[in-house]
Amino acid sequence: MLLARLADVSRKVAAEPSRTRKIAALASLFADAGPQEAALVISYLAGRLPQGRLGVGWSVLKEQPPPAGEPSLTVTGTDAVFTALAQVAGAGAQAERKRLVRELMGAATGPEQEFLLRLLTGEVRQGALDAVALEAVARAAGAPAAEVRRAVMLDGSLARVAEALLAEGPDVLASFRLQVGRPVQPMLAHTAASVADAVQALGACCVEEKLDGVRIQVHRRGDDVRVHTRSLDDITARLPDVIASVRELPGDRFILDGEVIALDAAGRPLPFQDIASRVGSRTDVAAAAAAVPLSPVFFDILAADGDDLLDLAGRERYAALAALVPEPMRVRRVVVEDPGSDAQLRAAEDFLTATLDRGHEGVMVKALDAPYVAGRRGRSWLKVKPVHTLDLVVLAVEWGHGRRTGLLSNLHLGARAPDGTFVMLGKTFKGLTDAMLLWQTDRLRELAVDDDGFVVRVRPELVVEIAYDGLQRSPRYPAGVALRFARVIRHRPDKNATEADTIDRVLAAARGDAG
Numbered sequence: 247m248l249l250a251r252l253a254d255v256s257r258k259v260a261a262e263p264s265r266t267r268k269i270a271a272l273a274s275l276f277a278d279a280g281p282q283e284a285a286l287v288i289s290y291l292a293g294r295l296p297q298g299r300l301g302v303g304w305s306v307l308k309e310q311p312p313p314a315g316e317p318s319l320t321v322t323g324t325d326a327v328f329t330a331l332a333q334v335a336g337a338g339a340q341a342e343r344k345r346l347v348r349e350l351m352g353a354a355t356g357p358e359q360e361f362l363l364r365l366l367t368g369e370v371r372q373g374a375l376d377a378v379a380l381e382a383v384a385r386a387a388g389a390p391a392a393e394v395r396r397a398v399m400l401d402g403s404l405a406r407v408a409e410a411l412l413a414e415g416p417d418v419l420a421s422f423r424l425q426v427g428r429p430v431q432p433m434l435a436h437t438a439a440s441v442a443d444a445v446q447a448l449g450a451c452c453v454e455e456k457l458d459g460v461r462i463q464v465h466r467r468g469d470d471v472r473v474h475t476r477s478l479d480d481i482t483a484r485l486p487d488v489i490a491s492v493r494e495l496p497g498d499r500f501i502l503d504g505e506v507i508a509l510d511a512a513g514r515p516l517p518f519q520d521i522a523s524r525v526g527s528r529t530d531v532a533a534a535a536a537a538v539p540l541s542p543v544f545f546d547i548l549a550a551d552g553d554d555l556l557d558l559a560g561r562e563r564y565a566a567l568a569a570l571v572p573e574p575m576r577v578r579r580v581v582v583e584d585p586g587s588d589a590q591l592r593a594a595e596d597f598l599t600a601t602l603d604r605g606h607e608g609v610m611v612k613a614l615d616a617p618y619v620a621g622r623r624g625r626s627w628l629k630v631k632p633v634h635t636l637d638l639v640v641l642a643v644e645w646g647h648g649r650r651t652g653l654l655s656n657l658h659l660g661a662r663a664p665d666g667t668f669v670m671l672g673k674t675f676k677g678l679t680d681a682m683l684l685w686q687t688d689r690l691r692e693l694a695v696d697d698d699g700f701v702v703r704v705r706p707e708l709v710v711e712i713a714y715d716g717l718q719r720s721p722r723y724p725a726g727v728a729l730r731f732a733r734v735i736r737h738r739p740d741k742n743a744t745e746a747d748t749i750d751r752v753l754a755a756a757r758g759d760a761g
């Protein structure tokens with residue numbers, strides 16, 4: 247398939263407000279593409295270059311040669327250039343990469359150059375496009391969208407499922423099954439304003455501690471124990487203490503879902519930064535483990551004795567969890583069987599207070615009769631936290647002054663708009679520790695696409711969690727509002743920009759309706 251076709255469809259889909267028409271345009275693209283091409287297109291639209299980073303400075307991308315006449319580049323040919331770029335190594339690598347990029351740009355027509363520029367600077371990515379692309383793939387292959395969705399949850403990759411589906415047809419979907427040893431996307435939650443609201447919305451439910459650590463999914467097959475993060479990265483080698491605790495458990499073919507935290511001598515949770523840097527440290531793991539021992543706390547079970555438990559009701563999964571995992575390694579919870587009971591509601595609210603007193607961040611309220619919906623922000627898990635935070639995307643950053651000279655400091659923050667762009671809501675350099683400043687300087691340098699010596703514009707990929715005291719009217723910002731007293735709580739390298747909060751959610755939160 248010609249790159250020109252993809253460039254054209256990508257532009258139309260970005261400008262098209264109707265979800266149905268976006269799906270139709272993508273479905274016809276997938277129907278004409280080969281299975282491998284479709285997989286490439288999906289990863290491009292999701293903002294991922296399959297070969298990772300390009301390894302050339304942004305300035306090369308700006309030196310666009312005059313456009314070529316007739317379109318000749320193909321999608322696979324272009325991807326071959328990306329692969330070659332990733333493989334260049336040794337002396338003269340930088341010059342060779344520049345040559346390859348210039349050659350690619352030189353062979354592109356005007357619209358293709360524009361598309362490549364948007365692709366390489368991260369602007370092709372569309373907000374909720376993964377869901378649209380999934381429905382388009384289903385339509386192109388004549389498969390039910392629900393079955394495609396389930397396969398993606400279990401496999402973790404729409405591109406892989408699409409490739410198999412377009413090559414082999416709908417029957418292949420049945421082969422995507424839950425397997426101990428293959429990580430699945432974890433279930434996520436919505437927000438509720440209070441415990442009472444959450445209980446009202448869910449009916450029979452349990453109220454659990456919401457622990458402020460790092461999500462883990464643990465797979466055990468005999469002696470082989472693997473740990474994955476929320477974004478499915480394998481972090482087994484970094485967590486010898488967690489592996490040792492899991493080996494103590496009785497079963498030998500199971501998948502557990504939980505959070506890893508660290509406690510001080512008095513049993514209070516250590517701050518998230520300490521846990522994140524322990525989990526992130528790849529070198530001298532033994533010393534890091536001795537300095538900050540981690541405690542896994544499990545709250546769900548997805549497979550036991552090799553059997554898939556995803557479709558069981560929460561209460562049945564929790565019974566299976568209790569049969570396998572001893573109480574100290576399980577999350578604390580209280581059960582509300584009857585949402586109409588004042589006594590049970592009071593007990594749930596007292597549990598929130600006690601949980602906050604123990605130093606945790608809030609509670610999770612979970613329906614007792616709902617299945618585990620992997621990979622989706624299900625309506626059957628609701629989080630209740632007293633401090634309201636937003637996950638925003640860094641759009642640009644200013645060089646610091648004084649003590650922060652040479653460091654990238656003041657962050658320009660944006661929320662997602664429906665068309666996949668970002669709406670700037672404010673700036674902040676507050677809340678950043680020295681370690682966080684160093685880390686973000688490195689990361690944002692990698693994402694830089696422009697630097698005027700004062701502001702560095704970046705690919706919109708880094709998500710940060712921000713606390714704020716409300717929104718104020720501000721004609722200087724595009725949405726007419728700006729964050730008040732924004733401060734950084736943490737970087738969220740485990741989240742994609744597509745998971746950041748939307749401008750609609752920000753405006754709804756400002757009006758007081760959480761969710």
Ligand SMILES: Nc1ncnc2c1ncn2[C@@H]1O[C@H](COP(=O)(O)OP(=O)(O)OP(=O)(O)O)[C@@H](O)[C@H]1O
Nearest residue numbers: 434435454455456457458460461505545577610629
């Ligand atoms: N008891 C619990 N049950 C489920 N998730 C929990 C629990 N305690 C802590 N968590 C954490 O909360 C996260 C779920 O919240 P959410 O789906 O909003 O993701 P999130 O954006 O990472 O949340 P937040 O930013 O509020 O921490 C989980 O990914 C997990 O890491």
